[in-house]
Amino acid sequence: ADGADLVVVCTPIGAYAAIGEAIAPRLRNGAIVSDVGSVKQTVVRDLGPHIPEGVHFVPAHPVAGTEHSGPEAGFAELFQGRWCILTPPPGTAPEAVEKVGELWRQAGMMLEHMTPAHHDHVLAITSHLPHLVAFSIVGTAADLEQDLRQEVIKFAASGFRDFTRIAASDPTMWRDIFLNNRHALLDVCGRLLEDISRLQRAIRWGEGEEIERLIEASREIRRSLIDANQA
Amino acid sequence: ADGADLVVVCTPIGAYAAIGEAIAPRLRNGAIVSDVGSVKQTVVRDLGPHIPEGVHFVPAHPVAGTEHSGPEAGFAELFQGRWCILTPPPGTAPEAVEKVGELWRQAGMMLEHMTPAHHDHVLAITSHLPHLVAFSIVGTAADLEQDLRQEVIKFAASGFRDFTRIAASDPTMWRDIFLNNRHALLDVCGRLLEDISRLQRAIRWGEGEEIERLIEASREIRRSLIDANQA
Numbered sequence: 472a473d474g475a476d477l478v479v480v481c482t483p484i485g486a487y488a489a490i491g492e493a494i495a496p497r498l499r500n501g502a503i504v505s506d507v508g509s510v511k512q513t514v515v516r517d518l519g520p521h522i523p524e525g526v527h528f529v530p531a532h533p534v535a536g537t538e539h540s541g542p543e544a545g546f547a548e549l550f551q552g553r554w555c556i557l558t559p560p561p562g563t564a565p566e567a568v569e570k571v572g573e574l575w576r577q578a579g580m581m582l583e584h585m586t587p588a589h590h591d592h593v594l595a596i597t598s599h600l601p602h603l604v605a606f607s608i609v610g611t612a613a614d615l616e617q618d619l620r621q622e623v624i625k626f627a628a629s630g631f632r633d634f635t636r637i638a639a640s641d642p643t644m645w646r647d648i649f650l651n652n653r654h655a656l657l658d659v660c661g662r663l664l665e666d667i668s669r670l671q672r673a674i675r676w677g678e679g680e681e682i683e684r685l686i687e688a689s690r691e692i693r694r695s696l697i698d699a700n701q702a
Numbered sequence: 703a704d705g706a707d708l709v710v711v712c713t714p715i716g717a718y719a720a721i722g723e724a725i726a727p728r729l730r731n732g733a734i735v736s737d738v739g740s741v742k743q744t745v746v747r748d749l750g751p752h753i754p755e756g757v758h759f760v761p762a763h764p765v766a767g768t769e770h771s772g773p774e775a776g777f778a779e780l781f782q783g784r785w786c787i788l789t790p791p792p793g794t795a796p797e798a799v800e801k802v803g804e805l806w807r808q809a810g811m812m813l814e815h816m817t818p819a820h821h822d823h824v825l826a827i828t829s830h831l832p833h834l835v836a837f838s839i840v841g842t843a844a845d846l847e848q849d850l851r852q853e854v855i856k857f858a859a860s861g862f863r864d865f866t867r868i869a870a871s872d873p874t875m876w877r878d879i880f881l882n883n884r885h886a887l888l889d890v891c892g893r894l895l896e897d898i899s900r901l902q903r904a905i906r907w908g909e910g911e912e913i914e915r916l917i918e919a920s921r922e923i924r925r926s927l928i929d930a931n932q933a
Contacts, residue, residue, distance in 0.1 A: 485910075509860075534860050538924075553859055583856075593853045596843050598860030603905075605864070607897045608835060609920035611890065612827050614897075622824045623923075624930045625814070628784055629740075629765050629829030630868050632927065633836070637861050639924035642917040649905045649913055659842065660902055664895065666838045666845075671891055674834075674880045679716075682880055686873040689840035692854070693769075693870035696863065699855045 472497040477570070480506035480518065485647040487514060491521030500525040505571045507533055509594060511558045511587035513651040519560065527567030532556045532590065533575055534598075540641040551579035552700065558587045595655035599648055600663060603656065605638040606645075703728040708801070711737040711749065716878040718745060722752030731756040736802045738764055740825060740875075742789045742818035744882040750791065758798030763787045763821065764806055765829075771872040782810035783931065789818045826886035830879055831894060833868055834887065837876075840869040 472478045472494040480490055487508070498504065504522055508514045514530050522528045535553040537544060555575040559568045572582045585593070612623045612631065623631065649656060673681040703709045703725040711721055718739070729735065735753055739745045745761050753759045766784040768775060786806040790799045803813045816824070843854045843862065854862065880887060904912040 534857050536860070554856055556857075593850060593857060594860065596846060596850070597854050597857040597862040600842075601839065601861035601865055603901060604835060604839060604898065605861075606917050606920045607901055608832065608894055609923050610916055611831075611894045611897045613919050613923050614893070615827065619824060619827070623828050624926050625785055626765050626787075626824060626828040627927055629767070629825060630832035630836075631828040633864050633868055634832055635920075635924040635927055637864055638917075638920040640917075640921075642914045642921070645917055646910050646913045650908055650910060653905050653908075657902060657906055660898070662845070663839055663842045664898065666842045667835065667891070667895065670834060670838055671888060674884050675888055677881055677884075679877050679881060682877045683873045685841055686837050686869075686871075686876055688844050689837045689866075689869040690871075690873070692840050692844050693866040695855050696858055696866055 472502075474499050475502055477503045477505065477574075480504070480508070483641075483644045483647040484508045484510055484513060484517075484651050485643075488517040488521075491518045495521045495523055498523055498526045501527075503527040503529055503567045503570060505529045505531050507531060509598065509648050510651040511556075511585075511590045515558070515560060515587050527564055528560060529563060529568050529571040530558045530587070531571055531575065532558070532594070533578070533580060534594075535580070538636050538639040540644060548579070550575065553580055554583050555580040556583050556585050556590055558585055558590050591652050591655045595652055595659045599652055599656045600659045602637055602640060602645060603649065603660060604663070605634045608634050609638040703733075705730050706733055708734045708736065708805075711735070711739070714872075714875045714878040715739045715741055715744060715748075715882050716874075719748040719752075722749045726752045726754055729754055729757045732758075734758040734760055734798045734801060736760045736762050738762060740829065740879050741882040742787075742816075742821045746789070746791060746818050758795055759791060760794060760799050760802040761789045761818070762802055762806065763789070763825070764809070764811060765825075766811070769867055769870040771875060779810070781806065784811055785814050786811040787814050787816050787821055789816055789821050822883050822886045826883055826890045830883055830887045831890045833871060833876060834880065834891060835894070836865045836869040839865050 478494060480487060482490065504526060506514055509532060511530050511532060519528060533550055533555040535550045557568060557572060576582060670685055709725060711718060713721065735757060737745055740763060742761050742763060750759060764781055764786040766781045788799060788803060807813060901916055
């Protein structure tokens with residue numbers, strides 16, 4: 472960080488406090504500190520207090536990625552047409568926000584501003600909950616006895632496969648995301664469990680119309696995704 | 703069905719009893735009746751009693767497909783390298799089983815024999831539960847207020863998107879699958895809810911090692927899928 476114009480922190484979120492402490496004395500006046508973390512409230516909490524007076528702090532979340540991690544996992548089109556969310560604290564210098572935004576715009580991203588709390592709420596439903604569920608369902612299958620497990624692999628094309636891709640994501644990175652967004656995540660997870668229970672109950676009691684109605688509602692969302700070029 | 707050598711029933715499973723009744727008087731001696739349904743115990747129960755003496759009954763499940771339904775949803779490579787599961791009742795003429803198997807082999811499929819009960823158990827975890835969960839999680843997102851919903855669409859690339867593809871599947875077809883495999887499905891769904899609760903609890907109580915352990919276990923399954931060419 473010595474004398475750098477811009478420092479972008481790209482580690483699991485759990486390391487941010489230690490990183491903040493380590494880089495703080497080396498940041499020059501007028502430098503910008505940003506990051507790419509998937510949770511923003513705890514980033515502001517953990518990294519914010521270490522940012523010296525005269526250094527700009529522009530937390531960002533380029534919402535793109537695959538199940539692979541690390542510098543080798545990048546590729547030229549990774550950010551193309553995706554959204555980058557900026558969550559600068561109130562009073563941050565607009566030029567600093569603009570510089571970080573321009574960096575991601577050059578990579579092909581569209582920009583969006585949010586408060587850290589709103590960011591964490593939106594990402595809890597679009598990203599953190601799907602990962603929690605994918606890890607769980609793949610784990611449930613893994614726990615089935617060895618014989619059946621071979622068959623889970625064989626017949627994965629029937630739906631299971633779609634869940635395994637994101638379940639291959641990095642454990643440390645996801646441990647930190649879950650722990651750092653626990654309130655929003657537990658809230659949406661509670662909602663999902665209610666919804667699964669409702670469908671489960673409709674199946675147990677043979678309520679065909681209710682089942683069809685629930686399925687129909689979720690098809691509509693898929694159509695919206697296709698219309699928005701995010702499918 | 704008049705004078706046909708082979709009749710393959712390809713409708714939602716809920717229609718099988720009525721179809722069996724309608725085609726029974728028209729089946730010629732030596733004909734074969736098969737199907738492509740995703741549940742096999744209730745197919746044997748609903749279609750089996752209508753099959754006349756002298757007609758062969760070979761239920762089959764070609765495990766392949768997309769979220770699209772109907773004849774237009776087919777394409778040349780759909781069945782290539784996938785598995786077809788045959789569940790003929792005990793005592794079925796081997797030549798009839800061989801004929802149905804050969805049909806799917808010619809389409810590029812590999813063959814597997816199972817009892818209807820075992821089939822329904824395996825498919826409950828590999829296909830029916832993933833669909834139940836996908837419908838639910840997409841429904842949970844859809845229920846969030848209109849404002850947030852636009853953002854769910856925008857940031858879907860972060861994980862949510864993987865669930866929406868299978869959630870776009872046909873409501874009538876899936877209503878019938880859920881209702882006709884309810885016992886096996888409710889069993890695996892109960893297991894999943896236990897597993898989600900365990901992860902949820904670990905997140906609430908900040909048990910980082912437990913979270914990492916659960917995520918690590920599910921990565922292993924993904925590797926097996928890649929090794930088996932089913933990823």
